[in-house]
Amino acid sequence: xxxxxxxxxxxxxxxxxxxxxxxxxxxxxxxxxxxxxxxxxxxxxxxxxxxxxxxxxxxxxxxxxxxxxxxxxxxxxxxxxxxxxxxxxxxxxxxxxxxxxxxxxxxxxxxxxxxxxxxxxxxxxxxxxxxxxxxxxxxxxxxxxxxxxxxxxxxxxxxxxxxxxxxxxxxxxxxxxxxxxxxxxxxxxxxxxxxxxxxxxxxxxxxxxxxxxxxxxxxxxxxxxxxxxxxxxxxxxxxxxxxxxxxxxxxxxxxxxxxxxxxxxxxxxxxxxxxxxxxxxxxxxxxxxxxxxxxxxxxxxxxxxxxxxxxxxxxxxxxxxxxxxxxxxx
Amino acid sequence: xxxxxxxxxxxxxxxxxxxxxxxxxxxxxxxxxxxxxxxxxxxxxxxxxxxxxxxxxxxxxxxxxxxxxxxxxxxxxxxxxxxxxxxxxxxxxxxxxxxxxxxxxxxxxxxxxxxxxxxxxxxxxxxxxxxxxxxxxxxxxxxxxxxxxxxxxxxxxxxxxxxxxxxxxxxxxxxxxxxxxxxxxxxxxxxxxxxxxxxxxxxxxxxxxxxxxxxxxxxxxxxxxxxxxxxxxxxxxxxxxxxxxxxxxxxxxxxxxxxxxxxxxxxxxxxxxxxxxxxxxxxxxxxxxxxxxxxxxxxxxxxxxxxxxxxxxxxxxxxxxxxxxxxxxx
Numbered sequence: 001x002x003x004x005x006x007x008x009x010x011x012x013x014x015x016x017x018x019x020x021x022x023x024x025x026x027x028x029x030x031x032x033x034x035x036x037x038x039x040x041x042x043x044x045x046x047x048x049x050x051x052x053x054x055x056x057x058x059x060x061x062x063x064x065x066x067x068x069x070x071x072x073x074x075x076x077x078x079x080x081x082x083x084x085x086x087x088x089x090x091x092x093x094x095x096x097x098x099x100x101x102x103x104x105x106x107x108x109x110x111x112x113x114x115x116x117x118x119x120x121x122x123x124x125x126x127x128x129x130x131x132x133x134x135x136x137x138x139x140x141x142x143x144x145x146x147x148x149x150x151x152x153x154x155x156x157x158x159x160x161x162x163x164x165x166x167x168x169x170x171x172x173x174x175x176x177x178x179x180x181x182x183x184x185x186x187x188x189x190x191x192x193x194x195x196x197x198x199x200x201x202x203x204x205x206x207x208x209x210x211x212x213x214x215x216x217x218x219x220x221x222x223x224x225x226x227x228x229x230x231x232x233x234x235x236x237x238x239x240x241x242x243x244x245x246x247x248x249x250x251x252x253x254x255x256x257x258x259x260x261x262x263x264x265x266x267x268x269x270x271x272x273x274x275x276x277x278x279x280x281x282x283x284x285x286x287x288x289x290x291x292x293x294x295x296x297x298x299x300x301x302x303x304x305x306x307x308x309x310x311x312x313x314x315x316x317x318x319x320x321x322x323x324x325x326x327x328x329x330x
Numbered sequence: 331x332x333x334x335x336x337x338x339x340x341x342x343x344x345x346x347x348x349x350x351x352x353x354x355x356x357x358x359x360x361x362x363x364x365x366x367x368x369x370x371x372x373x374x375x376x377x378x379x380x381x382x383x384x385x386x387x388x389x390x391x392x393x394x395x396x397x398x399x400x401x402x403x404x405x406x407x408x409x410x411x412x413x414x415x416x417x418x419x420x421x422x423x424x425x426x427x428x429x430x431x432x433x434x435x436x437x438x439x440x441x442x443x444x445x446x447x448x449x450x451x452x453x454x455x456x457x458x459x460x461x462x463x464x465x466x467x468x469x470x471x472x473x474x475x476x477x478x479x480x481x482x483x484x485x486x487x488x489x490x491x492x493x494x495x496x497x498x499x500x501x502x503x504x505x506x507x508x509x510x511x512x513x514x515x516x517x518x519x520x521x522x523x524x525x526x527x528x529x530x531x532x533x534x535x536x537x538x539x540x541x542x543x544x545x546x547x548x549x550x551x552x553x554x555x556x557x558x559x560x561x562x563x564x565x566x567x568x569x570x571x572x573x574x575x576x577x578x579x580x581x582x583x584x585x586x587x588x589x590x591x592x593x594x595x596x597x598x599x600x601x602x603x604x605x606x607x608x609x610x611x612x613x614x615x616x617x618x619x620x621x622x623x624x625x626x627x628x629x630x631x632x633x634x635x636x637x638x639x640x641x642x643x644x645x646x647x648x649x650x651x652x653x654x655x656x657x658x659x660x
Contacts, residue, residue: 076622076625086625093625094625131487149484154479157461157463157593157629158591158626160622162589162591164588165588166588166621167585168499168584170501171499178621178622183621254498255498256589258495259475259491259492259497260491260589261485261488261489261491261493262486262487263488291493291496291508291510292415292496292508295406296406296416296488297488
């Protein structure tokens with residue numbers, strides 16, 4: 001691979017809980033071709049088969065010029081990217097994903113956390129361009145995160161930095177999938193929206209009327225997407241829920257500002273389709289809660305710009321950087 | 331100044347709420363001479379007078395060979411170090427400390443946060459040597475912090491990183507000097523020790539008998555130092571209070587591990603004289619609360635090694651580095 005890697009397209013893969021999405025990403029960040037496969041069982045073998053199928057399909061039209069494959073997944077990777085330590089939605093536990101995929105794909109490979117990849121994409125092509133210290137907060141089922149400091153993705157001493165969804169924000173609070181109680185993502189995420197809607201519908205069906213219409217009156221079926229739809233349509237009950245979740249978002253950002261002092265916090269992930277309905281209460285709480293407010297600047301809180309493709313765009317760019325760096329003469 | 335700056339002694343200054351302490355620090359981190367002045371009024375002018383007097387006294391014996399003066403203070407500095415944004419114990423608000431001192435001292439000057447300086451000292455000469463990502467937690471009246479990543483002190487986008495004493499750990503919790511409620515330092519600090527002792531003595535004088543003996547029976551006079559003394563002497567009530575404060579320490583470290591994933595957390599400051607009485611419960615809580623525990627490594631939690639001189643040792647080394655860097659040909 002020549003030092004011209006920086007000028008070639010790369011393949012980015014985003015592994016979700018139920019699907020594998022891939023794209024060919026040009027050096028300017030545009031996605032020039034896409035492919036996807038469902039992974040209904042979400043076993044390790046099925047997921048790896050799906051990745052290989054997506055790579056094969058996309059490579060067919062671009063072979064010879066693809067720099068490599070970048071893979072982002074909702075998991076905790078060690079610092080080298082060799083091992084998936086843990087994944088909340090997939091069956092990886094201490095898995096050698098990179099070696100397995102490397103044998104199969106026989107291409108340069110970057111493997112890492114999906115929110116890290118999204119943070120990198122927003123820094124390179126999106127809302128965090130030019131930042132000295134950018135934090136990404138992805139609001140999906142839970143909260144993911146990534147840190148870009150001085151133009152480098154920061155992954156911590158063991159590869160697991162940015163897992164701020166598991167800061168404890170309420171002692172003895174709500175149970176989290178991680179086993180602890182009171183984690184931030186239990187108060188600010190798609191799951192938090194759904195939970196609040198179900199609670200409201202159970203205790204006050206009249207107030208939750210519009211929400212209940214979306215699920216044929218079955219409160220148990222309410223999830224975050226229903227709240228997002230109703231809030232966007234102007235339903236006051238749904239908007240109240242979004243405001244509460246946005247306020248928790250701002251509180252967590254205030255805590256991150258105390259720890260890291262970023263200049264920008266980019267909010268992405270599925271829940272970020274709510275836009276200002278979510279970000280306005282987040283900024284209001286940040287203004288109330290930022291330590292030292294009045295004496296210091298705080299971070300800008302902005303919407304992600306790259307949408308659901310941020311993860312695959314970032315993963316592609318990270319493998320491109322990796323190859324270009326290796327090709328650079330010392 | 332020549333590129334030989336790295337081999338020369340530097341002067342370090344630590345500004346506390348009631349005194350200015352200075353030391354001549356050799357390149358190997360040893361303090362070869364010290365001086366101090368009281369600043370009873372803690373006005374800006376008095377503090378600057380005291381700094382100048384300490385510098386004059388120490389320089390008399392070492393002039394011609396001192397690289398510069400490093401000043402660490404309990405304040406929030408902007409990224410350049412030019413401006414003190416805010417100081418909890420001193421009268422600085424948007425003050426141009428560096429320019430004022432620069433005119434007066436006419437020597438190369440580093441000015442910054444005292445916990446940042448202590449973190450740097452522990453990284454260079456103490457408990458964090460060789461770390462990829464070290465966090466310092468200084469437990470004094472409140473909590474200070476510093477971050478050393480990849481061999482560099484990290485101060486955030488605006489100069490205020492590491493202020494984790496003001497993470498909110500309890501919604502609607504105890505009032506903090508910063509104006510917010512529920513800040514970590516209200517639960518794990520010298521102030522927290524004193525508060526718990528006063529509460530105990532007020533509600534159960536029999537249990538707090540030993541503590542009350544230390545203040546002639548006047549519960550209102552109990553402060554952290556009394557708890558530390560009684561706990562060290564083996565008093566069960568004082569040990570219970572230290573265990574509670576240590577448990578909160580471990581919880582906050584777990585939150586920092588979720589955010590930053592450090593390999594080591596160094597605990598310093600006055601309260602750290604409690605040693606294992608404090609650190610053992612902190613480690614126990616970290617083991618219970620670390621997100622992803624069992625699937626990932628966590629940080630080591632260790633006692634600071636440089637004691638109360640860490641701040642001035644670090645400040646001296648930082649001005650030495652600053653001068654050496656400027657003298658390096660491009």
